Amino acid sequence: MVTEAEGGQIAIQGVSRTFGDGGAEVVALSRVELDVRPGEFVSLIGPSGCGKSTLLRLVAGLDRPTAGELRLDGEPIEGPxxxxxxxxxxxxxxxxxxxxxNVATGLEARGVLKERRGDVDKIIELVGLRDFERAYPHQLSGGMAQRAALARALVNHPKVLLLDEPLGALDAFTRMNLQDELLRIWQERGTTMIFVTHDIDEAVYLSDRVVIMTPRPARIKEIVTVDLPRPRVRNGAGFFEYRSRILESLQLVPETAQPEYIV
Amino acid sequence: MELTGNVKLSADTPGKSRPSPAAVVVILLPAVLLTLSLALHELLPNKQPVLRSAQYGYLLIALLIAYALWAMAAFVSAGAFRRLRSQAPIAALVILIAGVWELLTLKLNALPLPYFPSPVKIADALIDDRRKLLVCTLYSLRLLVLGYLIGAFFGLVTGILMGWYKQFQYWINPFLRFVGPIPATAWIPVVLLVFPSSFTASVFLIALGTWFPVSVMTWSGIAGVSKSFFEVARTLGAGERYLVLRVALPAAFPLIFIGLFMGLGTSFVTLVVAEMLGVKAGLGFYITWAQGWAEYYKVYAALLIMAVLFSTVISLLFKLRDRVLIWQKGLIKW
Known part of the structure; x- marks a missing residue:
């Protein structure tokens, strides 16, 4: 595995986020502790309203925590x-x-586009959009648009890539296809990935670790390390085991049900 | 079977194979009407005084030749044929109206003079008064361009500042809401007092009339830009300057152009009224002046020039819009 990006370690220490002031306070996150190693692929999974998107926005720097601290390679995160x-x-x-x-936006915004035009071409090649360079977004299908969005985020060679249900709106085939592409890019670049999803299969297929979150109080319930060799087999026995374990942890399985029936 | 197949084929490729009889009639119609107009113009005696009758005849001949050339081009290219086929009916109607108009005025003297002059008489004004009309047109154009550009510029600046900075919006909004809706022309008495010349006063008025809609539409355009565009741009490393000029502004362009079109309409009104009331030059002034002498054919000549001028300016703005908003093609049509 070639590691392009240096670092990319995320430390989330005692992070809480409350919304609303005065009477009706909503606790979106409560004392979250999480360490993500450089180059690790971590999924956040949980029912809607469990604060996984909020956590991602905090890491992105688009929102500030009410309490606690977030760090990237030891440096506090203070903004995007x-x-x-x-x-x-x-x-x-x-x-x-x-x-x-669109893909060039990051380089343009930072004023380095002139020297690095080649990077844009390379990334577009990487996500397979070579023939659509001159198209406008409304001319692309959902899957291709998401590839372009991925390329746009990658052009800056980020240490960490934050993905908020990026494949959630796609059909099953496009989705599996893009999961593989994402893994390929991850392995090629060694970028740390934090991936929010509500799809258990997706989380097991992609991640080194799956972080299970619960709503009310919104906090991390369990962290499952997925110890399966890659490329993973979507219908292998080990895969199903992890799947059941996460289902149970999310309490989506009736107490009396036998695991065999779920599979 | 064979026959319908053939008919279909000829309908599909009209340029190459023989066009249908109906199409031939439609295409010949403008030429026939032009010939009839020419005959009417040359053969019937005039019942109203005109200076130059021959020139109008030359114009009709020139049009006839131009139309013949177009028709010949249509034989060669299928595209030209389609355009000719679709434009011929409306061209025929315009020629018919001009012919009937000449018949009723110059040839039959059925409409009262000087209020309803013949097209030949209007051509008289265009030829005789061409120097004066040219100067007036240039004066109007100068006033329009200057006032409009200044107004649009300040409108954009005001709108961007209001859309981006809450503080600016707080301080400017009441004035914009309160003063903006007053028609710019209503300010004429005050503005003529305050400004050193009627020219600067008119530039100010046109700018004012343009500024209001451009400000409002730019403001609402920028205020309505989806928050996620800014969030994405910020995670890509964009600073405030980039967010305003490269994200908010292009995202607001569709609404900004509506403001620019509204402002252009207002600027035409303001221009003409200002020229009629204060400025001693321009097409508006020319109209009032000609009316004073009861030379209505000159009024019509000036109106004709105005129509050409203003519609050209509007077309230019449409062209600019299509260029800037090329990304909307197929997305929105308005």
């Missing part, structure tokens, strides 16, 4: 920075820019 790339469920491509210009 291009070393922490972000991809939403909605590709959020800039509709007025071609795919090439």
């Amino acid at each position: 920075h291009y070393s922490r790339g972000l991809v939403f469920q909605d590709p959020t491509l800039f509709p007025w820019k071609t795919i090439w210009s």
Whole structure:
């Protein structure tokens, strides 16, 4: 495995986030502790409202914690920075820019596009959008748009890539396809990945560790280390074991049910 | 079977194979009407006084030749044929109206003078008064361009500042809401007093009339830009300057252009009224002046020039919009 990005260690220490002031306070996150190793692929999974997106926004620097601290390679996170790339469920491509210009945004915004135009071409090649460079976002399918969004986040060579249900709006085939692409890119670049999803299979297929979160109080319930060799087999016995374990942890299995029936 | 197949084929490729009889009639119609107009113009005696009757005849001949050339081009290219086929009916109607108009005025004297002059008489004004009309057109154009550009610029700046900075919006919004809706022309008495010349006063008025809609639309455009665009841009390393000029502004362009179109409409009104009331030059002034002498054919000549001028300016803005908003193609049509 070639590690391009140096570092990329995320430390989340006693982080809480409360929304609303006065009477109706909503605790979105409560005393979250998590360490993500450089180059690790970590998934956050849990029912909606469990604060996984909030946690991701805190790491991105788009939001500040009410208590606690977040660090990237020991440096406190105080705002958004291009070393922490972000991809939403909605590709959020800039509709007025071609795919090439969309991907080039990060370099342009930082004023380094002139010297690094080649990087844009390389990334576009990497995500397989070579033939669509000059297309506008509305001309792309959902899967291709998400590839472009991924390329746009990668062009800055971020140490950490934050993905907020990036494949959630795609059909099953496109989705599995992009999961493999994501793994390929991850292995090629060694970027630390924090991946929010509500799809258990996806989490098991992709991650080194799966962080299970619960709502009310919104906190980390359990961290499952997925000790399966890659490439993983989606219908292997080990895969199902992890799947059941996570299901149980999320309390999506009735107490009386036998694991065999679930599989 | 064979026959319908053939018919279909000829309908699909009209340029190459023989066009249908109906298409031939439609295409010949403008030429026939032009010939009839020419005959009417040359053969019937004039019942109203005009200076130059021959020139109008030359114009009709020139149009006839131009149309013949177009028709010949249509034989060669399928695209030209399609355009000719679709434009011929409306061209025929315009020629018919001009012909009937000449018949009712110059040839039959059925409409009262000087209020309803013949097209030949209007051509008289265009030829005789061409120097004066040219100067007036240039004066109007100068005023329009200057006032509009200044107004649009300040409108953009105001709108961006209001859309981006809450503080700016707090202080400016009441004035914009309160003063903005007053038609710029209503300020004429005050503005003529305050400004050193009627020219600067008019530039100010046109700028004011343009500024208001451009400000409002730019503001609401920028205020309405999806928050996630800014969040994505910030995680990509964008600073405030980039967020305003490279994210907010292009995202707001569709609404900004609506403001620019509204402002352009207002600027035409303001221009003409200002020229009629204060400025001693321009097409508006020319119209009032010609009316004073009861030379209505000159009024119509000036109106004709105005129509050409303003519609050209609007087309230019449309062209600019299509260029800037090329990414919207197929997304929104308005």
